[in-house]
Amino acid sequence: MELFKNTNFDFLGKKWPFIIASLVLTVAGLSSIAMKHGLRYGIDFKGGALMTVKFASAPPVEKIRSAMKGDVSVTTMTGGGAVNEVEIGTELANETQLAKNREDMEAALYNAFGQPNSGKLDLNNAGEQAIASRLRDPLAGAGVSLSEQQLHDLAGGITSYRDKQAGGLITDFNQLSSVPGVNQAVLGVLEGQCYLAPFHVLQVQVVGPKVGADLRNKAILATLYALAGMLVYIAFRFEWIYGLGAVIAVFHDTIITVGLFSIFNEEISMTVIAALLTLVGYSMNDTIVIFDRIRENLKLSRREPLDVVMNKAINQTLSRTIMTSGLTFLTVIALFLFGGPVLHGFSFALLCGIIVGTYSSVFIASPIVLFWHNYTDKKRVARVPVTAAPSRSEPARKTPSRAAK
Amino acid sequence: MKKNLTARTVIIVATILLCIYGIIGFPTSGAAVKENIAKNIRLGLDLKGGTHLVLEVQVQDAVKADADQAMDRLKDDLKKQNIQWTAMDRNDPQTVQDADKVEITIKGVPSTQSSDFRNVVNEHYSTYILTAVNSTDYTMKMKPSDLLDLKRDTVQRTMDTIGNRIDQLGLAEKSVQQYGRSGADYEILVQLPGVDDPARVKELIGTAAVLEIDDVKDGPFPTRDALLAQHGGVLPLNTKPVKAKPRGSSDGEQWYLVSKSPVISGREMRNARPGQDEYRKWETSFTLSQDGGRRFGRYTEANIGNRLAVVLDNQIVSVATIQSKIEDSGRITGLGSEEESDDLSKYLRSGSLPAGVKYNEERSIGPSLGADSIHSGIMAGIAGLIAVIIAMLLYYKRSGVNAVLALILNTVVLLAAISYFHAVLTLPGIAGVILTIGMAVDSNVLIFERIREELRSGKSVVAAVDAGFSKAWWTIVDTHVTTVVSCCFLFLFGEGPVKGFAVTLTIGLIANVFTAVFVSKTIFDYELSNQRQLGTLSI
Numbered sequence: 001m002e003l004f005k006n007t008n009f010d011f012l013g014k015k016w017p018f019i020i021a022s023l024v025l026t027v028a029g030l031s032s033i034a035m036k037h038g039l040r041y042g043i044d045f046k047g048g049a050l051m052t053v054k055f056a057s058a059p060p061v062e063k064i065r066s067a068m069k070g071d072v073s074v075t076t077m078t079g080g081g082a083v084n085e086v087e088i089g090t091e092l093a094n095e096t097q098l099a100k101n102r103e104d105m106e107a108a109l110y111n112a113f114g115q116p117n118s119g120k121l122d123l124n125n126a127g128e129q130a131i132a133s134r135l136r137d138p139l140a141g142a143g144v145s146l147s148e149q150q151l152h153d154l155a156g157g158i159t160s161y162r163d164k165q166a167g168g169l170i171t172d173f174n175q176l177s178s179v180p181g182v183n184q185a186v187l188g189v190l191e192g193q194c195y196l197a198p199f200h201v202l203q204v205q206v207v208g209p210k211v212g213a214d215l216r217n218k219a220i221l222a223t224l225y226a227l228a229g230m231l232v233y234i235a236f237r238f239e240w241i242y243g244l245g246a247v248i249a250v251f252h253d254t255i256i257t258v259g260l261f262s263i264f265n266e267e268i269s270m271t272v273i274a275a276l277l278t279l280v281g282y283s284m285n286d287t288i289v290i291f292d293r294i295r296e297n298l299k300l301s302r303r304e305p306l307d308v309v310m311n312k313a314i315n316q317t318l319s320r321t322i323m324t325s326g327l328t329f330l331t332v333i334a335l336f337l338f339g340g341p342v343l344h345g346f347s348f349a350l351l352c353g354i355i356v357g358t359y360s361s362v363f364i365a366s367p368i369v370l371f372w373h374n375y376t377d378k379k380r381v382a383r384v385p386v387t388a389a390p391s392r393s394e395p396a397r398k399t400p401s402r403a404a405k
Numbered sequence: 406m407k408k409n410l411t412a413r414t415v416i417i418v419a420t421i422l423l424c425i426y427g428i429i430g431f432p433t434s435g436a437a438v439k440e441n442i443a444k445n446i447r448l449g450l451d452l453k454g455g456t457h458l459v460l461e462v463q464v465q466d467a468v469k470a471d472a473d474q475a476m477d478r479l480k481d482d483l484k485k486q487n488i489q490w491t492a493m494d495r496n497d498p499q500t501v502q503d504a505d506k507v508e509i510t511i512k513g514v515p516s517t518q519s520s521d522f523r524n525v526v527n528e529h530y531s532t533y534i535l536t537a538v539n540s541t542d543y544t545m546k547m548k549p550s551d552l553l554d555l556k557r558d559t560v561q562r563t564m565d566t567i568g569n570r571i572d573q574l575g576l577a578e579k580s581v582q583q584y585g586r587s588g589a590d591y592e593i594l595v596q597l598p599g600v601d602d603p604a605r606v607k608e609l610i611g612t613a614a615v616l617e618i619d620d621v622k623d624g625p626f627p628t629r630d631a632l633l634a635q636h637g638g639v640l641p642l643n644t645k646p647v648k649a650k651p652r653g654s655s656d657g658e659q660w661y662l663v664s665k666s667p668v669i670s671g672r673e674m675r676n677a678r679p680g681q682d683e684y685r686k687w688e689t690s691f692t693l694s695q696d697g698g699r700r701f702g703r704y705t706e707a708n709i710g711n712r713l714a715v716v717l718d719n720q721i722v723s724v725a726t727i728q729s730k731i732e733d734s735g736r737i738t739g740l741g742s743e744e745e746s747d748d749l750s751k752y753l754r755s756g757s758l759p760a761g762v763k764y765n766e767e768r769s770i771g772p773s774l775g776a777d778s779i780h781s782g783i784m785a786g787i788a789g790l791i792a793v794i795i796a797m798l799l800y801y802k803r804s805g806v807n808a809v810l811a812l813i814l815n816t817v818v819l820l821a822a823i824s825y826f827h828a829v830l831t832l833p834g835i836a837g838v839i840l841t842i843g844m845a846v847d848s849n850v851l852i853f854e855r856i857r858e859e860l861r862s863g864k865s866v867v868a869a870v871d872a873g874f875s876k877a878w879w880t881i882v883d884t885h886v887t888t889v890v891s892c893c894f895l896f897l898f899g900e901g902p903v904k905g906f907a908v909t910l911t912i913g914l915i916a917n918v919f920t921a922v923f924v925s926k927t928i929f930d931y932e933l934s935n936q937r938q939l940g941t942l943s944i
Contacts, residue, residue, distance in 0.1 A: 005861075054773075099764055127602040159772070163454075168773030204603065206767040211459065215900055222899035226891035233890045237883055270902050274833035277895065277906055278840045284891070285844055285884045289851065292880040320854040324847040327796055331789030331839065338788055340781030342451075346836065347785075 011314045012307045018363035029259010042269030045216040047209030048091030049102040055084045056198040067112035114197045123194040131155040138189045154181045168200040219273045245368035246287045249360040253283045257352045275346045279353025287361040325358045413927045424821035445824035449831030454772030455598040459765045462591045465504035466760035467559040470670045488518050509545040516540040559759045570609045603769045616671030621712035624661030632660045649721040673697025677753035679746035687746040688738040698733025706730040717752045803943030807928050808849035811920040815845045818916035833902040834909040841913025848921035852877045866942045885914045
């Protein structure tokens with residue numbers, strides 16, 4: 001099966017509609033960011049305290065809101081595999097205040113939904129250690145004698161059942177009868193010592209605002225250095241304008257993707273940064289493949305104008321471009337659909353990035369090189385009417401310098 | 406090229422075996438395979454669940470404590486030498502950044518005694534620089550090199566102490582390391598896989614524990630105002646009012662007046678344990694450092710019958726009367742309950758942190774969330790991989806098998822490298838894996854499209870395969886080297902997650918050059934060498 005055999009589309013002739021579309025997208029994204037007063041950063045970058053809580057049934061958002069004191073946001077999680085999950089968070093406070101806010105939030109949650117005065121242990125939010133030390137004496141009292149190792153195995157079995165099989169929430173003590181080592185006597189002790197809160201704290205994140213700003217700056221700085229490094233390498237292997245074209249194209253992809261995040265009100269978290277890095281790598285790869293073919297074609301046919309050579313190169317690599325992009329797109333679609341809430345932002349960024357990254361190699365990176373060469377050629381022709389013969393002794397696989405015609 | 410087919414096959418088989426060993430070891434049963442994989446492929450906290458804390462060591466505490474000690478000693482020395490002074494104090498910077506600004510001011514040294522004063526300071530306080538403000542006033546500041554040593558030592562000791570305390574949790578895996586964020590060298594990163602109860606960890610570490618044992622001058626008073634009223638509204642020199650930590654909710658406030666400079670600081674507290682005395686009464690025993698013990702001995706000997714307050718983070722947790730001279734080990738007796746003795750020993754122990762700590766970051770990921778994200782991540786990964794495999798097989802037919810084999814082998818090599826390098830697989834690391842797989846697919850597609858082109862231009866199968874590989878080779882080198890270059894920068898300048906991404910991607914790309922080019926070419930060569938009459942290639 002072959003889809004694109006000997007195609008001959010005039011890609012560079014149709015560059016303007018795409019460049020304009022790119023500009024429109026860029027402007028739309030940037031103005032969305034400006035209108036929303038900056039990006040919606042995740043807790044990693046803006047700092048704050050955030051709890052992700054899973055409830056046994058539909059979360060009583062209003063009750064949670066009224067239980068919380070102060071400026072606390074409560075949002076229901078949607079998308080991915082999130083079921084009955086809410087995010088409770090505060091932001092923008094200094095480190096000491098944040099730690100206190102976090103404790104207050106947890107306390108409010110227990111007061112509203114737990115049994116804070118019963119003196120019992122909440123089995124849905126206790127760690128293995130806490131369960132083991134809670135059960136040690138009562139079990140002995142109930143005539144169940146266990147060695148320290150057996151006790152820890154029992155507690156470990158209970159937490160592992162809760163976290164792996166029950167998705168973090170046990171609703172009935174009898175569910176535990178399938179855990180190894182749990183018999184009627186143990187169940188009795190469990191019911192006496194513990195209760196089952198209707199919620200489970202999945203995740204707690206507290207990030208000081210200083211750390212957040214620092215993480216953000218470092219990620220941006222590292223990316224900029226990486227782009228500069230790529231520019232230098234491509235300049236060394238090709239010509240500096242190729243490096244610049246590739247880096248501008250990649251930068252363009254990143255800006256558009258970030259703009260789309262703003263338009264769709266998605267959150268920029270640390271995993272999204274990883275996705276942006278992935279799309280930088282992906283788009284760069286795509287651009288280099290095309291540049292490489294241009295370089296090769298330039299050596300074979302020196303007489304043809306650059307835009308013809310470029311068009312040919314893009315057509316020759318079209319089949320691989322579609323294949324690779326298509327296949328990568330398949331993987332990312334799978335990730336987007338089945339990846340769950342944690343991977344949602346990540347796969348969204350890649351989804352945008354692959355589309356933008358693929359067309360930017362053709363319609364952004366290549367035209368930049370073309371514009372530059374047309375410009376210098378004109379200048380050279382104007383200044384030196386008699387052209388020098390192009391040097392025939394170019395090094396084997398290096399700079400494909402275009403001589404003036 | 407064809408001749409060394411055997412040699413190449415041997416290299417490939419050896420690599421595969423080595424990689425499989427790296428991932429699953431020598432399993433004896435199905436369960437052992439699972440166990441070894443879990444042991445060899447270490448998952449990051451974001452996938453596995455656990456607690457991640459970043460603490461900032463308040464190094465200015467240690468610098469201030471050092472200045473306090475120097476002041477105490479200097480006062481003694483000056484008295485011995487009969488040198489006069491009117492006031493001696495230090496400033497009180499509150500942040501880590503201001504640790505360098507700690508300064509002792511000595512006022513009113515008569516100008517006739519200035520050379521004696523200088524001699525005393527220069528002889529006994531070699532870590533300080535003495536600067537004259539005018540003929541009678543001086544400032545003392547720590548020398549930059551000694552200051553740096555002290556700060557480093559403080560961070561190191563805090564790390565050791567925290568490490569020891571976390572050992573009480575009995576974890577198989579834990580990591581306490583210095584965290585080198587830019588401009589913040591006083592941070593410690595604590596990672597505890599599998600522990601999703603940060604409250605307990607924080608309790609063990611001891612939150613903001615600056616411990617002092619102070620001399621009680623007066624008290625208790627029901628309010629701060631009552632305390633002030635007793636002293637005519639003015640605090641006596643070198644004292645401070647401190648509130649006692651409420652025991653039960655019914656108790657009112659209790660205020661004490663204590664000495665400003667501590668008798669013993671937490672830095673000198675070595676250990677503390679709860680226990681019972683001969684009459685089965687609860688007590689807390691403690692041990693001090695040698696130096697601290699000597700000073701405590703001198704002090705307690707002279708102050709029998711006076712009271713001492715254990716002050717934690719500017720709150721009195723216990724007040725006790727000195728019964729006898731105490732040197733490097735002592736007991737606080739007459740405590741109400743086991744809980745009280747337990748708490749007190751915890752407070753005293755937490756005081757042995759050389760400086761307070763502040764939490765800059767706290768993350769705890771419940772294992773169920775980790776399990777969820779692994780599960781959905783793997784499901785998505787498998788779904789994506791199957792789609793890619795089907796598409797490759799449909800589009801490139803028999804040659805697609807090559808690509809699929811190369812792809813699977815690439816993943817195996819990548820996982821094995823993670824295992825051998827003891828790297829940790831995190832969510833951003835998985836992003837690296839996805840880009841690796843994308844580029845691995847791309848390498849194969851590049852090569853196959855090139856072979857097709859060569860076939861179309863009328864070359865023989867063998868020539869087309871050779872030309873396809875050699876022409877695609879430089880493209881593959883360029884794309885891979887560019888990405889590896891960018892990874893180097895990400896690794897050098899990036900932070901935690903960005904680093905993880907860079908490491909996984911670099912490993913993956915190196916593996917890919919091996920699998921997509923070397924292995925795939927070998928398979929082609931093998932197939933072609935078996936075909937006697939060089940006919941067709943299914944591509």
